Amino acid sequence: MPKHVVFDVVGTLVSYDAFFASIQKVLGPRLLAQNLSPKLFGFAWLESSEREFTYLSISSRHKPYKTVFAAMFYRILWMSGISLPREFATDAERDEMVAAYSTLQLRDGVQETFDLLQKSGFEVWCLTTGDKERVLGYFDNARVEFSRERFRSCDSSGVAKPALEAYRPLFESFGTDEKWFAAAHYWDVSAAKIVGFKGAYCSVYEKEDCKELFDVDMDVMADTLPEMAKKIIEASR
Template sequence: MATSAPKHVVFDVVGTCVSYDAIFEALETRLGERLREQCIKPKLLGYTWFEAAEREYTYLSISGRYIRFFDVFKSLFYRMLWMAGIEEPREFATDDDLAYILEQFMKLEARPGVAECFKLLREAGFTCWAFTAGDVNRVRGYFTNNGIDMPLENFMSCDSLGIGKPAPESYRPLLDRFGSEEAWFAAAHMWDVSAAKSTGFKGAYCTVWEKEPCIDLFGEMDVMASNFPDMARGIIAASEARKS
């Protein structure tokens, strides 16, 4: 019996497979009332904190000074309060507040439909991989804590490469590993999917986080869906269409 050629889907993890909600809720719990007194929405502060951390992480990486994303995120806390309009950030919040928020980083929850997405893809013959800017132990814990199987050998971290996404060099080791085999990259960040696609992956994008794909900036992806099971079905259908 002939066996089908290997095929792969590489998933971004933080923000894609798991949501940021635990961090937003921690900001609400620890600082919510104080922030609203300053007309600052906790979730918007959390979003800008993540976005600023991603930028500084990327800038450090491309300047040859790679630092773990978690450490960048931690360092920017008081700066983000300042940028939000807090005149004395270290009087407004404390290191204990920051420690509480960072502790919740270990408790990020899976987005709806992720487990079904993996199941559909595996049943269709795909191997699922995880590629993250976080450290492997923490990020693997997200899958374990949410009851989702992701073997340790199927993880790759930017930490081990010393190169952050979206540098093309960060995606290429996986492409080199797959050779001529079918390879998809899936994420809820359009910048991530489009960068992976530009290096040779097929691109699958889920709008669950960003809502607006901004195609005028990033271009069309091979598969786009509003939820993870539908994204998996789209990948499977596109793969089958390639064979016909």
């Protein structure tokens, strides 16, 4: 029986470290002078943008994530306690940090993870909510080959994960084959499991899975991507 593993990309295969480093470079001293952690500010900016992006999507007003991300910058400064956000930072500085999102790098072990799975008979796919060309660029920059035919983006269909319709087309296209979904976001894998995928969760990003929130158990859990691949292979035997 053919076997498939679908990976989330940003946060799972790709680290946010380059984005956090850009915040440190552009705004770090100013944020620290206000007793604000640059990394925590970046996390708040990312997560709030994800929320607004999802809310727009589920209310049939989908916009590209990059558009939402840029628009949220000054609001997050305000919410962080900066009383005059547009005097604290400039559009050019915001745009420099937004541009850094396109320079994110693959996590250690991605190529090994793909190789392990492919050698064991799995077809590897990706499903992202991000812009297809930007996200594919992460693989190109790392010189990791990935088939464009096995890459899917919700962005083109106007549906954001974790809406179940974001997962269902790829799930159904596999027919009766063995189907896994793998991510470093518990919310992501748990939604894919509701659709019918087997679930593999890697704690490399979130550390704490908070699985009590989701009422869904994983088929595989691991701390690193290669370890997750090995456990998927073992569970499939």
